Amino acid sequence: MPFTPPDASAMRRCMGRFTTGVAVVTALDAAGEPQGMTINSLTSVSVDPCVLLVSLTVGTRTADAVDASGAFAISILGVRQEATARRFATRGGARFEGVEAEVTDSGIPIVGGALVHADCRVHTTTDVGDHRVYFGEVGSLRDRAGTGLTFHSGRFGEFHDLGHAEMPWLF
Numbered sequence: 571m572p573f574t575p576p577d578a579s580a581m582r583r584c585m586g587r588f589t590t591g592v593a594v595v596t597a598l599d600a601a602g603e604p605q606g607m608t609i610n611s612l613t614s615v616s617v618d619p620c621v622l623l624v625s626l627t628v629g630t631r632t633a634d635a636v637d638a639s640g641a642f643a644i645s646i647l648g649v650r651q652e653a654t655a656r657r658f659a660t661r662g663g664a665r666f667e668g669v670e671a672e673v674t675d676s677g678i679p680i681v682g683g684a685l686v687h688a689d690c691r692v693h694t695t696t697d698v699g700d701h702r703v704y705f706g707e708v709g710s711l712r713d714r715a716g717t718g719l720t721f722h723s724g725r726f727g728e729f730h731d732l733g734h735a736e737m738p739w740l741f
């Protein structure tokens with residue numbers, strides 16, 4: 571198959587084949603109101619110090635809230651939280667209404683029942699095209715066992731263990 575120059579649709583299609591987990595990033599805006607959106611751009615960057623990154627579309631309410639507060643929280647969703655992923659990715663509507671919300675020690679709302687919660691302070695930002703990449707220094711985090719929600723080519727799914735030997739992955 572020939573290589574072709576990238577455009578938005580080829581980039582979305584190709585990168586959509588990269589199966590990811592699904593998370594909700596949340597932050598308090600300048601008025602102290604909770605904002606949040608579904609993301610799959612979450613990546614671990616460093617363990618000394620503990621830094622992760624999220625890439626948010628410039629101009630979204632959540633990006634504005636992170637800019638205003640200098641802090642954000644991450645909720646990594648479990649397989650039973652597809653409805654939450656859809657709600658936090660749909661424009662309009664009160665995203666936190668009816669969601670079992672909790673707060674981090676620093677007061678940022680998080681999605682109840684998620685597999686992992688992390689409380690982050692903005693370490694650095696870098697603007698790349700239509701997105702702003704936020705590097706967040708993790709102040710505290712917690713997790714529970716469970717199966718994560720995944721995303722592939724526009725559809726939600728779940729991880730299946732192939733049953734092979736565990737791969738050493740701590741690098």
Ligand SMILES: Cc1cc2nc3c(=O)[nH]c(=O)nc-3n(C[C@H](O)[C@H](O)[C@H](O)COP(=O)(O)O)c2cc1C
Nearest residue numbers: 607608609610611625626627630631659660661721
């Ligand atoms: C699975 C999934 C992953 C997403 N990942 C991102 C992401 O990493 N960054 C981003 O800016 N938008 C991402 N989006 C889109 C936002 O969730 C969506 O545009 C949201 O409505 C933006 O918030 P707003 O309505 O406050 O502008 C993703 C959507 C889905 C369904």
